[in-house]
Amino acid sequence: MTSIEAPKPQYAQIAALLRSRIDDGTYPAGSVLPSEPALADELRISRVTVNRAVAMLRSEGLVKVRRGAGTFVRSLPKIPRDAQRRYAARDKGTGAGQVEVTELNLRSRTDYGNIRRMQVPRPDIAKTLQIETTDDVLLRPRVLYANDEPTQIADSYLPWSIAGRSEALMHGDAGQGGSYSRLADLGYGPVRFTEDVNVRMPTDAEQRTLELEASQPVFEIWHVAFAADDTVVEVCIHVMPGHLWTLRYGWDDPIAAHGAAK
Amino acid sequence: MTSIEAPKPQYAQIAALLRSRIDDGTYPAGSVLPSEPALADELRISRVTVNRAVAMLRSEGLVKVRRGAGTFVRSLPKIPRDAQRRYAARDKGTGAGQVEVTELNLRSRTDYGNIRRMQVPRPDIAKTLQIETTDDVLLRPRVLYANDEPTQIADSYLPWSIAGRSEALMHGDAGQGGSYSRLADLGYGPVRFTEDVNVRMPTDAEQRTLELEASQPVFEIWHVAFAADDTVVEVCIHVMPGHLWTLRYGWDDPIAAHGAAK
Structure with a gap:
């Protein structure tokens, strides 16, 4: 199972050097990375090599280019x-x-x-919500930020037949406990969730909204909420830059719980 | 929140056409894709454009190049x-x-x-296993296939202080119920699990083992098993091509379970 790795090309070695300088604080979080000419000069390598090394760090989300402002170390x-x-x-x-x-x-x-009533926009969303493709939904679309950097797009779809009964759900701030508490007010409080996690490359629109390169994968999570009678009350599609997040799940073992383990 | 998408470049349009032909069975699963010159001819476009379109499909995992054999539709x-x-x-x-x-x-x-005893190879694995960096582990490394295509690398690490007591764990086939049943035999049956999910680009070695392009992201899952006394009995690191898998998790809502929802 051991595999012999080929020696690293020079740009990969330079990327490793820059990575270690970011790790050890030589280039602090949020600071501007030295310019490519300055790095080429210091390391006595070609600008092409520096450029490829920096492109690697960009793909990894370790640095981010802000147009007109320079290349910044991940903050x-x-x-x-x-x-x-x-x-x-x-x-x-x-x-x-x-x-x-x-x-x-x-x-x-x-x-x-724009929080709004609309016809369910995709057959797979209709299927997940267990409604007809001609039925209406309430769309609650949002973009979330941390320190003013975008961290995820979260588009929440609720069956209009339920959500339409709550005035509070028409507003971004749905009040104490958020939208799930409003669903509970209506007798449809979520009691069970599933999440389906996929990974893919970002669309052009997602690249702009999430400040991503085309080479940076995103998580797409379909978060589904079920009421006590198994009605699906929400599907929320989260699109999250892969380099920003670690997903954590945990569960008790059903075999041990049922006493089958010896 | 609506965004105006720029008109698609020609290669992206060609990629969309090829995608729809794969979807509708014009190019069946597992078949050889027509050659790039043949496609350029049929569609009256340049070979460069065909090449970029096929590269897009390769990144998405819709087609796979087998050296010397051609480009195959995903099976x-x-x-x-x-x-x-x-x-x-x-x-x-x-x-x-x-x-x-x-x-x-x-x-x-x-x-x-090679299933073997070794010093724990990385500090983060030692930390997860709650052992010292000088302690030993049992490594059970494997590659899994479906229809002879690689689907994941799974490297399982168990504390040697526990696993070393079971002869069966030294073999690939650890017997009925697998390695967890052997841990149960030793009084360390898993009762609880956590999984941490990250996404990243594959290493060179992973690209070879999993037959991936450099542009195809992988899931890295750290699956951790806990015994009843909270001892960590295993961490298994799964590396899985993103395009091949959907991860599904589910749980009951602790608020509803504790009767706090109204």
Whole structure:
């Protein structure tokens, strides 16, 4: 199973050097990276090589180019997202939206888009919501930020037949406990969740909204909430830059729980 | 929140056409894609454009190049991996390893590498196993296949202080119920699991083993098993091509379970 690795090309060696300088604080979080000519000069290598090395760091999300301002060292830490804990914490504030960001003492911001009634826009969303493709949904679209950097797009779809009964759900801030508490007010409080996690490359629009390169993969999570009678009350599609997040899940072992393990 | 998309470049339009031909069965699963010159001819476009379009499909995992044999249409379906269910099903056979692959009626194969005692190879693994960096582990490395295509690398690390007591764990096939049943025999049966999910680009070695392009992201899952006394009895690091898998997790809502929801 051991495999012999080919010696690293020079740009990869330079990338490793820059990575270690970011790790050890030579280039502090949030600072401007030295320019490519300056790095080429210091390291006595070609600008082409520096450029390829920096492109590697960009793909990894270790540095980010802000047009007209330079190349910046990553300032956000990797954010752990513990699914069970985040939704359990929702009754403490206005919902689960920014639990992790607040825990890391990052400044959180949520920008709501146009909250609106619409026909369900995709057959796979209709199927997940167990409604007809001609039925209506309430769309609650938002972009979440930490320290003013975008961390995820979260588009929440609720069956209009349920959500349409709550005036509070038409607003970004749905009140104490967030939208799930409003669903509970209507007798449809979520009691069970599933999440389907996929990974893919970002669309052009996502690259712009999330400040990503085309080479940076995103998580796409379909978070589905079920009421006690198994009605699906929400599907929320989260699109999250892969380099920013670690997803955490946990569960008790059903075999041990049922006493089958010896 | 609506964004105006720029008109698609020609190669992206060609990629969309090829994608729809794969979807509708014009190019069946597992078949050889027409050659790039043939496609350029048929579609009256340049070979450069065809080449970029095919490169897009390769990145998405829709086609795969086999050196000397041509470009093949993807033959494996997306494999759903339901974490809770996969480990619950382990007592039915020789472990959880290939539950999903078998359920899809795909031919499963597991190639074990060199199962061996060694010093824990990385500080983060030592930390997760709650052992010293000078302690030993049992490494059980394997590569899993479906219809002879690689689907994941799974390197399992167990504290030697526990695993060293079981002769069966020194073999790829650890017997009925797999390695967890052997841990249970020793009084360390797993009762609780956590999984941390990250996404990243594959290393050179992973590209070779998993037959991936450099542009295809992988899931890296750290699956951690806990015994009843909270001893960590295993960490298994799964590296899985992103395009092949959907991860599924589910849980009951702790707020509803504790009666706090109204």
